[in-house]
Amino acid sequence: xxxYASIDDVIAxxxxxxxxxxxxGVNDTVYMNLTGDSARDVVLHVNDGTLDIKQGETPEDAxxxxxxxxxxxxxxxxxxxxxxxxxxxxxxxxxxxxPFAMKFMGMFGFSG
Numbered sequence: 001x002x003x004y005a006s007i008d009d010v011i012a013x014x015x016x017x018x019x020x021x022x023x024x025g026v027n028d029t030v031y032m033n034l035t036g037d038s039a040r041d042v043v044l045h046v047n048d049g050t051l052d053i054k055q056g057e058t059p060e061d062a063x064x065x066x067x068x069x070x071x072x073x074x075x076x077x078x079x080x081x082x083x084x085x086x087x088x089x090x091x092x093x094x095x096x097x098x099p100f101a102m103k104f105m106g107m108f109g110f111s112g
Contacts, residue, residue: 003078007038007070010077011053017108020049026107028100031062038070046107064096064104 004010023046032042043059045052068076072091075081086092094101 004074007034007040007074010074011040011042011055014044014053014108015051017110018051019107019109020051022103022107023049023051026103028063028097028104029059029061030104031059031065032073033058033065033067034070034073035067036069036071038074040070046104062096063100064094066092066094068092 002013004013025048026046027048028046030044030046032040032044034040034042041056041058043054043057043062045054066073068086068091072081072086076083076086076092081091083092087094
């Protein structure tokens, strides 16, 4: 598992980590509301095996919304914070489709 130095490194890794074969027939949007000192609004749109990433936008109809402090998300991505523990402790919040959340994680080889 690679180690990321910053939240920007994490976001930059998404196109390389994206597994299009796991996203065939999917047309969904994930909004990542990353807060704190390294705050970012990141939108990942998956459309039939393709990925489009935009920063600084807030979609009206995201299939899944993830909210976390950017530093905590960096810890999750680096394997230093268990995503389930982050959810249970309120460090990360998710709103939307849980089945899609699991599929989304698989599209990026995320083992958490």
